[in-house]
Structure formats: structure tokens, C-alpha cells
Amino acid sequence: xxxxxxxxxxxxxxxxxxxxxxxxxxxxxxxxxxxxxxxxxxxxxxxxxxxxxxxxxxxxxxxxxxxxxxxxxxxxxxxxxxxxxxxxxxxxxxxxxxxxxxxxxxxxxxxxxxxxxxxxxxxxxxxxxxxxxxxxxxxxxxxxxxxxxxxxxxxxxxxxxxxxxxxxxxxxxxxxxxxxxxxxxxxxxxxxxxxxxxxxxxxxxxxxxxxxxxxxxxxxxxxxxxxxxxxxxxxxxxxxxxxxxxxxxxxxxxxxxxxxxxxxxxxxxxxxxxxxxxxxxxxxxxxxxxxxxxxxxxxxxxxxxxxxxxxxxxxxxxxxxxxxxxxxxxxxxxxxxxxx
Numbered sequence: 167x168x169x170x171x172x173x174x175x176x177x178x179x180x181x182x183x184x185x186x187x188x189x190x191x192x193x194x195x196x197x198x199x200x201x202x203x204x205x206x207x208x209x210x211x212x213x214x215x216x217x218x219x220x221x222x223x224x225x226x227x228x229x230x231x232x233x234x235x236x237x238x239x240x241x242x243x244x245x246x247x248x249x250x251x252x253x254x255x256x257x258x259x260x261x262x263x264x265x266x267x268x269x270x271x272x273x274x275x276x277x278x279x280x281x282x283x284x285x286x287x288x289x290x291x292x293x294x295x296x297x298x299x300x301x302x303x304x305x306x307x308x309x310x311x312x313x314x315x316x317x318x319x320x321x322x323x324x325x326x327x328x329x330x331x332x333x334x335x336x337x338x339x340x341x342x343x344x345x346x347x348x349x350x351x352x353x354x355x356x357x358x359x360x361x362x363x364x365x366x367x368x369x370x371x372x373x374x375x376x377x378x379x380x381x382x383x384x385x386x387x388x389x390x391x392x393x394x395x396x397x398x399x400x401x402x403x404x405x406x407x408x409x410x411x412x413x414x415x416x417x418x419x420x421x422x423x424x425x426x427x428x429x430x431x432x433x434x435x436x437x438x439x440x441x442x443x444x445x446x447x448x449x450x451x452x453x454x455x456x457x458x459x460x461x462x463x464x465x466x467x468x469x470x471x472x473x474x475x476x477x478x479x480x481x482x483x484x485x486x487x488x489x490x491x492x493x494x495x496x497x498x499x500x501x502x503x504x505x506x
Contacts, residue, residue: 227476387457
């Protein structure tokens with residue numbers, strides 16, 4: 167009697183170019199993890215400075231991507247507007263706290279990244295200024311208006327939500343001097359959860375696609391992505407993220423106090439939803455920024471991160487995931503009326 171044979175899975179052969187690229191990606195990835203994870207765990211001004219450094223490069227990259235020689239006024243204005251989207255809510259809440267109690271006010275981070283928000287005055291005002299540039303500068307056309315306006319909001323809101331996810335858990339767990347470092351570390355679990363879902367998908371999809379990818383997902387936008395990589399990354403990253411959430415809550419530290427996974431008030435469905443939705447949102451972000459690169463005819467937004475490209479090449483999916491996760495948390499905690 168013949169034994170049933172196992173299905174044959176053909177593994178792709180790696181050429182020297184792919185081997186070199188993979189090696190470079192792994193090395194740079196390790197360096198980023200070694201430098202980035204401590205800042206994430208320690209939080210405070212260390213994390214603030216670390217993210218602000220890369221944020222400055224991200225602004226440069228999306229302006230430079232067009233290949234056009236903008237005037238210094240355009241560069242300076244775009245920097246100011248994009249930076250304001252990240253830090254204005256933080257500055258505004260500090261001002262409000264000072265006015266409410268000048269004698270007891272303490273300038274801090276943890277108390278003031280309490281909800282993502284942008285100033286509609288800045289949004290409307292910046293659009294008006296960009297239109298003014300297009301009227302008075304012949305080399306600044308309607309495309310430049312729409313592109314710089316949209317990218318400043320996307321990048322600014324993406325980095326602000328990144329800050330929100332790191333600092334927001336501290337609102338529910340105020341700490342004192344006796345457990346300062348411990349609370350900073352455990353408060354990073356929500357952000358780490360989003361990182362695992364996002365970069366876990368990037369990593370798993372890359373390796374599954376390299377070794378098993380046969381069917382192109384969108385050759386016009388991202389020629390290296392395959393459907394095998396997409397489904398492999400989605401399932402594996404979702405399981406990793408959910409497993410992380412379950413593990414840290416079993417140790418007594420849920421990723422967010424308002425989203426318990428166990429117990430009578432369990433919101434397990436919320437964690438499951440985030441775990442398996444974030445990888446898909448990340449792919450959407452990756453393809454969106456890749457579409458822009460293809461339009462401009464560039465391979466990467468920059469070269470700061472070697473084989474990983476520029477900052478935007480690395481955080482494209484993360485920005486989208488942070489915006490989605492932040493909106494999810496805010497709606498869950500405050501209701502949809504928050505956006506009314």
C-alpha cells in the first residue's frame with residue numbers, strides 16, 4: 167500500500183544580490199533594535215529625543231522626494247507646520263495645565279500626550295499658505311500644494327500618534343518615585359504591541375516572500391511583494407502580537423488597562439481585532455508610500471538606514487498602524503462622540 171506523499175513546497179533560490187540585501191537588513195535591524203528598544207523602555211525625554219531625531223529626517227525625506235528645488239521659505243514652512251502637528255497638542259496641554267494651577271505645575275511628558283489631536287486652524291492656514299506659494303511662485307504648482315499639504319498631515323499625525331501610544335498608558339497608571347523605572351517600562355507594552363504587529367508583519371512577510379513567494383501582489387507598486395508573503399506575514403504577526411498581549415497580561419501588566427484580555431471585564435475581542443488588523447493596515451501604509459515613490463521614480467526616500475532605505479521607508483507602515491491604533495483606543499475609551 168502506497169503511503170500518501172506530503173505536498174511539495176518549493177523554496178526559492180537566493181541569488182547573491184538577495185543574500186547581500188538580507189544580510190544588510192538584518193545587521194541594520196539589529197542596530198535599530200539595540201538603540202531603539204532601550205529608549206522605548208526608559209521612555210521620558212530619552213524616547214522623546216530618539217523619535218524627534220528620526221522625525222526631522224522624515225520631514226526632509228518627503229520634501230526631497232519630489233526632486234524639485236523648493237525655496238527656503240517652502241522648506242522652513244513645511245518643517246514648522248509638520249512639527250506643529252506633532253508637538254502642538256503637547257505644548258497646548260502644558261499651557262492649560264500651567265494656567266489651571268501655576269504653583270503646582272510641573273513641565274512633563276507623561277501627563278500631556280493624553281489624546282491625539284491636530285489644530286484645524288493650522289490645517290486650514292497651511293493650505294492657504296501653500297496656495298499662496300503656488301500663486302506667487304511659478305515653479306510651485308497645484309501638485310506641490312496637495313502633496314506637501316497631505317504629507318505634512320500624514321507624517322505629523324503619524325508621529326504624534328506614535329508618541330501617544332507610548333505615553334498614553336501612563337494616564338491610567340500614575341507612578342511615584344519608588345517605582346518610576348518599572349512603570350515606565352511596563353507602560354511601553356502598548357507601543358511594543360503595535361511594533362510587534364507592524365514590524366513582525368514586515369519581517370515575516372519579507373522572509374516568507376523571499377523563500378516562498380510566487381504570486382506578485384502588486385508588481386506596479388511594490389514588485390517584491392507577494393501574496394504568499396502577505397498572508398504569511400499577516401497570520402504570523404497577528405499570532406505574535408496576540409501572544410505578546412496574552413503573555414504580559416498573564417504577568418500582571420496588560421498592554422492597556424482599559425483593554426483587559428482576561429477576567430470578568432475581558433475585552434479579548436479588542437485585542438484580537440488589533441492583533442490581526444494592524445498587519446493589514448501596515449501593508450496598506452507600505453503600499454501607499456511605495457506608490458508615491460514609484461510616481462517620483464525613486465527606490466527609497468533616503469539612505470540613512472542603508473538597505474532599509476530612509477526613515478519613511480522604515481516607518482511607512484508604522485505611521486498608519488499608530489494612527490489606526492490610536493483612533494481605536496480613543497474611540498474605545500471615550501466613544502465615537504470624541505470625533506464629533
